[in-house]
Amino acid sequence: MYIYILKRIFSLVPVLFVVSIVAFLLIYLTPGDPVSVMLGQEATAEQIEALREQMGFNDPLYLQYFHWLINVLQGNLGDSYFMHMPVTTAIVEHLGPTLSIAVLAELIAILIALPVGILAAKHRGSLMDQFVMGFTLTGMAIPSFLFGLILMLVLGVKLGWLPVAGYQPLSTGFWNYLQYLLMPGLALGIIQSALIARMTRSSMLEVLNADFIKTARSKGVKERSIIYVHALRNALLPIITVVGQTFGLLLAGAVVIETIFNIPGIGQLVLNSIQSRDYAVIQGVILMVAFFYVIINLVIDLLYMLIDPRVGY
Amino acid sequence: MNVVEVNVNPKRVKHDLKKQERSLLLRRFLSNKLMVTGSIIIVLLLLLAILGPKLTPFDPYEMVVKERLEAPSSHHLLGTDNFGRDLLTRIIYGAKVSMWVGFASALLSSIIGLAIGLTASYYRYLDNILMRICDGLLAFPAILFAIALMAVLGAKTENVIIALTIVFSPEVARIVRSRALVVREETYIEAIRSQGASAARIIWKHIAPNTISPLLVKATFVFSEAVIVEATLSFLGAGVPAPDPSWGNILSDGKDVIYTAWWMTVFPGLFIILSVLGLNLLGDGLRDLIDPQSSTK
Numbered sequence: 001m002y003i004y005i006l007k008r009i010f011s012l013v014p015v016l017f018v019v020s021i022v023a024f025l026l027i028y029l030t031p032g033d034p035v036s037v038m039l040g041q042e043a044t045a046e047q048i049e050a051l052r053e054q055m056g057f058n059d060p061l062y063l064q065y066f067h068w069l070i071n072v073l074q075g076n077l078g079d080s081y082f083m084h085m086p087v088t089t090a091i092v093e094h095l096g097p098t099l100s101i102a103v104l105a106e107l108i109a110i111l112i113a114l115p116v117g118i119l120a121a122k123h124r125g126s127l128m129d130q131f132v133m134g135f136t137l138t139g140m141a142i143p144s145f146l147f148g149l150i151l152m153l154v155l156g157v158k159l160g161w162l163p164v165a166g167y168q169p170l171s172t173g174f175w176n177y178l179q180y181l182l183m184p185g186l187a188l189g190i191i192q193s194a195l196i197a198r199m200t201r202s203s204m205l206e207v208l209n210a211d212f213i214k215t216a217r218s219k220g221v222k223e224r225s226i227i228y229v230h231a232l233r234n235a236l237l238p239i240i241t242v243v244g245q246t247f248g249l250l251l252a253g254a255v256v257i258e259t260i261f262n263i264p265g266i267g268q269l270v271l272n273s274i275q276s277r278d279y280a281v282i283q284g285v286i287l288m289v290a291f292f293y294v295i296i297n298l299v300i301d302l303l304y305m306l307i308d309p310r311v312g313y
Numbered sequence: 314m315n316v317v318e319v320n321v322n323p324k325r326v327k328h329d330l331k332k333q334e335r336s337l338l339l340r341r342f343l344s345n346k347l348m349v350t351g352s353i354i355i356v357l358l359l360l361l362a363i364l365g366p367k368l369t370p371f372d373p374y375e376m377v378v379k380e381r382l383e384a385p386s387s388h389h390l391l392g393t394d395n396f397g398r399d400l401l402t403r404i405i406y407g408a409k410v411s412m413w414v415g416f417a418s419a420l421l422s423s424i425i426g427l428a429i430g431l432t433a434s435y436y437r438y439l440d441n442i443l444m445r446i447c448d449g450l451l452a453f454p455a456i457l458f459a460i461a462l463m464a465v466l467g468a469k470t471e472n473v474i475i476a477l478t479i480v481f482s483p484e485v486a487r488i489v490r491s492r493a494l495v496v497r498e499e500t501y502i503e504a505i506r507s508q509g510a511s512a513a514r515i516i517w518k519h520i521a522p523n524t525i526s527p528l529l530v531k532a533t534f535v536f537s538e539a540v541i542v543e544a545t546l547s548f549l550g551a552g553v554p555a556p557d558p559s560w561g562n563i564l565s566d567g568k569d570v571i572y573t574a575w576w577m578t579v580f581p582g583l584f585i586i587l588s589v590l591g592l593n594l595l596g597d598g599l600r601d602l603i604d605p606q607s608s609t610k
Contacts, residue, residue, distance in 0.1 A: 018449020030465045141590035143541045145548055146582045149568060153579075157572055252454030256545055260568065270457075274464040274551060286461045290452040 001305070008301055012294055019294070020072065023287045024065050027279045077284035082276040087284035090269060097167050098265035100177075101184050101254040106247055108189025109196055114239075116193070117200025121208060122227060132197060139194025148187035148257045155183060165262040184257045192246050192253070199242040203235040210234070237308055244300035248293035255289075341602055348598025354591030358584075362412045365405035373398060373406040373558050382574050392576040395566055403558040404581055410470065410559045411588065414543045418477035419536040423528055425478065426485025430524070431516050433486065434493035444490070447483035455480050459542050463551040470553050473543055480542070481535045488531045492524045526603040530596055537592035544585050560585050 052058055056067055071078065077087035120132035156164035162183050170177045207213065208231055216230050255267035262268075266285055273281040342348060377397035385392040391400040433443040450458075462476035496502065497520055505519055546552030547561025548568075555562055560581045567577030 014445040015448045015452060018446050019452050022449060022453070026461060026465055137590065137593065138586070141537075141586050141593055143545055143585060143589075145545055146564065146585060149564060149571070149578050150582065153571055153575055157575075248454050252457045255460075256456060256549065259549060270460060270464075271549060271551075274460075279464065282461050282464050286453055286457055289454060289457055293454065294452050 004305075005302060008298060012298060015294055016291070019287065019290045020069055021065070023283050023290075024068055026286075027283045028061070028064075030277075030279050072287070077287065078280040080273070080278050080281050082273070082278040083281075087280050090281060091266065091284055091288060094264060094266050094269045096169065096265070097181075097258060097263045098251065098254045098267065100170075100181055101188065101258060101263070101265070102247065102250040104181055104185035105188035105192060105250050105254065106243070108185055109192040109246070109250075110243060112190065112193035113196035113200055117197040117239075118204055118227065118232065120197070120201045121204035124205060129201075132201065136194040136198040136201075139191055140198075142191055144188050144191045144253045145256050145260060147191050148184060148260045151183050151187050152260065165260075167261075167263040167265075180261075180263070184254070184261050184263065188250055188253045188257055192250060195246060196239065196242055200235070200239050203238045204231055207231045207235045233307075237304060240303060240307065241300055244296050244303075247296055248289070251289055251292060255285075338602065342598070345598045345601060347594045348602070351591045351594025351596075351598060354587055355595060358408055358588050358591065359412060361405055362408040365408065369399070369402040369405055371399035371402040373402045374556055382570060384574075385576055391580045392574065394563065394577055395570050395574070400563070400576060400580060403563055404560065404584055407558040407560045407563060407581065408584065408588075410553055410557065411540050411543060411585075414470065414473050414477070414553075415536045415539040415588075415592075417474045418481060418539040418543075419532045421474065421478040422481040422485050422535055423532045425482040426531075427489050427521065427524065427528060429482065429486035430489025431493055431521060434490045434497060435512065435516050435520070440490075443486070447486050450479075450483045451487075453480075455538065456542055456545055459546055460549065460551055463546055468551050468554045470557065473546060473552050476546075477539045477542060481538065485528065485531050485535065488527050489524045492527050493520050496520050496523045530600045530603065533592055533596035533599060537589045537596065540585065540589055540592070 056064055059067070068078075075088060077091070079085065080087050080090050083090055116132055116135070120129045123129055152164055155161050163180055164183075167180050168176045204227075213226060213230060216226050221230070254265065255270060258265040258267040259271055270282060270285055273279070273285075375398065377393075379397065380389070380393050381395055381397040383389055383393040383397075389399050389401070391404065394400055394403060429443055429447070433440045453461075458480050459476045462479060463472060466472035466476060502515060502519060505515055510519075543552055543559065544561035544564070547559040548565045550562070550565065552561055553559035555566075563581040564578060567574065567581065571578055
């Protein structure tokens with residue numbers, strides 16, 4: 001088993017290698033010379049050349065990549081020339097709201113999707129089932145930022161139930177913190193629940209057709225325990241995969257949706273960086289998110305072993 | 314001597330078979346109500362995108378300050394935006410942009426994905442390299458990767474298509490590869506190879522056509538994803554640049570006036586939902602049509 005875990009971890013190396021090359025090239029290919037941007041309009045050609053040499057921009061590409069990679073591996077993502085601080089610091093400072101939204105959305109999505117998906121599978125073909133399928137189809141057709149705007153229009157502008165924009169950190173009180181996150185969390189979570197509900201339904205349907213369920217039924221096991229004990233446990237594997245994979249999507253979704261609600265998270269950081277052409281920050285953010293994504297997938301794979309002892313190594 | 318002459322024209326038999334097959338497909342298509350609905354939605358949207366600009370009396374760029382933020386009326390069916398431009402007209406021109414970006418990205422990533430997927434499946438020594446590159450590219454969430462690419466490329470409609478093609482090609486490549494891996498093991502490929510056919514001929518003439526069905530399904534979903542991502546990019550100001558209309562940047566303008574002008578959020582939003590829904594229904598239907606066993610119903 002440990003060998004399997006080690007093998008699995010080792011298999012991440014090529015993927016992360018490609019991720020790092022893409023992130024590196026992204027900045028390398030940006031139009032304009034970062035050095036002349038840094039030094040401003042008045043810099044002389046000699047000054048620019050000196051700084052270029054000093055910063056290693058005159059080195060061959062592979063050497064530049066190598067130096068950059070060494071820094072990244074030490075947790076140094078470079079400096080934001082616009083904010084005058086290390087990119088790592090900037091990301092950490094903005095991470096709180098984004099992670100909060102993503103986690104909240106994931107909770108909301110699971111809370112909606114599991115019961116809804118199970119119900120639909122239980123009463124397959126019924127009006128309830130059709131309603132759920134309609135919900136999932138529509139949910140998958142709505143971009144989460146659009147749903148955020150609709151919620152803002154209804155819950156914020158028309159009904160005035162929730163604040164329309166802004167953010168309060170957890171230290172100002174839990175309710176205060178939650179009410180600002182609730183709308184973006186709902187927007188992302190409800191949309192994401194469509195996908196998870198659909199997966200739950202089809203996964204449950206597959207299990208409910210299995211022989212061991214028929215055996216349990218003929219033994220006279222109660223329907224409740226068939227659904228929640230026998231079937232759900234077995235249907236959980238694909239559901240967990242989707243939940244895990246969607247966390248990466250939720251993180252990306254949170255980045256987009258927080259810009260609507262003026263929440264000072266990673267999204268705002270990215271948008272500001274685009275405007276100020278602060279490419280090091282953008283590079284840092286996508287590197288970090290991709291890293292998260294790869295690690296989450298690893299964790300899901302390892303979780304399989306806990307849930308389903310049949311998974312071979 | 315009784316020789317019964319059977320007049321069988323092989324060409325004719327093949328023709329009849331094809332006809333039969335086609336009518337079977339047609340019947341299966343018509344029996345799938347959701348797919349028919351999806352197709353109708355998409356055809357209507359395409360018609361709107363193509364013919365709409367000729368039908369509307371308004372100019373999508375002309376600003377009429379006097380008429381800014383007018384609610385829907387008989388003069389401006391869907392109201393006006395914050396610059397006094399007719400909203401319906403902007404949405405129609407937006408449909409043109411969104412459909413074009415979605416279609417072009419789906420087409421380009423299909424071509425590139427097909428080439429990569431086939432190469433990976435046929436040349437085993439390239440497989441590992443190509444697939445690890447795809448894995449690495451797929452580790453970036455689509456929307457963030459697209460944002461980063463647009464930050465580098467600059468906000469321009471053509472760049473949106475380039476960015477989306479880079480984002481979606483690896484997904485297509487994976488689908489094509491997994492199908493092609495199955496096909497290349499078939500006996501008839503073996504037979505063709507033993508006759509001395511060149512690699513290029515085997516790949517393009519004999520393997521590629523067999524990957525078209527899953528590719529088509531995937532392309533439909535790439536189209537719908539692309540519509541969503543384009544709208545998101547334009548909403549964030551990193552996609553189709555103003556003043557060109559796109560559903561995403563109309564929504565972005567609408568967000569600033571969400572307190573007064575609900576129509577600027579609701580109508581472009583409805584068009585995005587309709588087009589994505591239509592494409593998804595079409596994609597689901599195509600998948601059921603091609604592979605009835607994978608149907609989730």
